[in-house]
Amino acid sequence: MGWLAPSGRAVATVLRDPVIVIFLLAGVAEILAGDPLVDCLVLLTVAAALSWDRIRRGPPADGEPAGEPDPRGTVAGVWLASAADADAASRPGQARVGRLVPARPTRAWVIAGLLYAVAAGGLARFSWPALVAVAGPGLVGVLSAWRTPPTPSVEAAPIHASGAAAWAAVFVVLALWELGALLLQPALTIDSPAHPTISVLLDPVLGSHLGRSVGFAVWLALGWLLVRQ
Amino acid sequence: MTSRAITIVGYLLITGCGVTLELSSRHPGSPVPSLGAVLRQVMRTRSGRIGVMTAWAWLGVHFLTR
Numbered sequence: 001m002g003w004l005a006p007s008g009r010a011v012a013t014v015l016r017d018p019v020i021v022i023f024l025l026a027g028v029a030e031i032l033a034g035d036p037l038v039d040c041l042v043l044l045t046v047a048a049a050l051s052w053d054r055i056r057r058g059p060p061a062d063g064e065p066a067g068e069p070d071p072r073g074t075v076a077g078v079w080l081a082s083a084a085d086a087d088a089a090s091r092p093g094q095a096r097v098g099r100l101v102p103a104r105p106t107r108a109w110v111i112a113g114l115l116y117a118v119a120a121g122g123l124a125r126f127s128w129p130a131l132v133a134v135a136g137p138g139l140v141g142v143l144s145a146w147r148t149p150p151t152p153s154v155e156a157a158p159i160h161a162s163g164a165a166a167w168a169a170v171f172v173v174l175a176l177w178e179l180g181a182l183l184l185q186p187a188l189t190i191d192s193p194a195h196p197t198i199s200v201l202l203d204p205v206l207g208s209h210l211g212r213s214v215g216f217a218v219w220l221a222l223g224w225l226l227v228r229q
Numbered sequence: 230m231t232s233r234a235i236t237i238v239g240y241l242l243i244t245g246c247g248v249t250l251e252l253s254s255r256h257p258g259s260p261v262p263s264l265g266a267v268l269r270q271v272m273r274t275r276s277g278r279i280g281v282m283t284a285w286a287w288l289g290v291h292f293l294t295r
Contacts, residue, residue: 019280035291042290046283050276120293130294138286145272145282159262159270166250167267174243181236194232198240202292212293219289226285229265229272 013058014051023047033182034189038131046142103228113220121213133216141223 014020023043030040102109120133182188184195191200205211230238247264254263262270272278 017276019276023280023283039287039291042283042287046279050279125295134289134293138289141282142279142286145278148278159266160260163261164267164270166261167264170243170247170250177239177243195236196233199292201237206292215293219293223285226268226281229269
């Protein structure tokens with residue numbers, strides 16, 4: 001029974017991180033909603049990886065940004081560091097974000113992104129190629145976040161708690177409204193035109209090659225904006 | 230008003246609130262931060278940064294693969 005105390009401490013350490021808790025709850029909600037397995041796997045895999053990382057590093061001091069382990073200590077870290085070092089060496093002096101994407105959008109990157117969006121938008125829906133087209137950039141984005149050092153507090157200007165709460169309220173209300181629409185469907189896996197979720201509303205737009213290409217372009221641009229934060 | 234219209238109006242109102250907050254953040258001295266500032270604050274921590282990027286990746290999987 002000696003393992004109970006360390007296990008309890010590990011669980012407590014993990015549950016102290018709200019991001020992990022949110023991903024666990026969202027992953028379970030995805031399962032209950034009957035969404036495709038890959039949707040919940042994305043969330044639960046990241047929750048598991050963050051949990052493992054949190055237990056390995058131990059709980060941070062209150063209010064202290066989490067520390068950064070040496071990314072070269074992992075297989076992905078070695079691969080990313082090697083690729084990034086080679087890339088940085090080929091473009092000396094250019095600022096890098098997460099050492100994977102440029103801080104400023106060069107013409108070549110913009111054209112490549114648009115071509116990618118046009119090609120990916122033409123892939124068949126519910127197909128493995130479409131999933132791979134999303135998984136590639138998605139993986140690069142998440143791995144960039146994994147290896148980017150925390151921003152020193154002096155670089156991130158403090159924000160008013162009330163203002164941040166207002167933004168949180170908008171997203172919570174949006175989530176509740178979406179949940180309400182989902183629960184008012186005839187069944188969780190049966191779409192309802194009378195109570196449309198965001199997915200149902202976007203279906204006609206994302207059903208065409210043009211709409212999906214625009215969707216891919218917007219998604220890639222959003223990812224680039226987030227990576228450079 | 231149909232239930233479909235009510236649902237859509239709800240989404241539009243919530244979007245409008247977000248746009249209003251973003252616009253008010255542009256005023257000098259506003260206590261409301263921009264969405265970008267909030268994200269920067271969240272992404273100061275390792276798990277926050279990974280969480281935001283995973284949410285972005287999930288949006289792609291959820292909306293663009295079907």
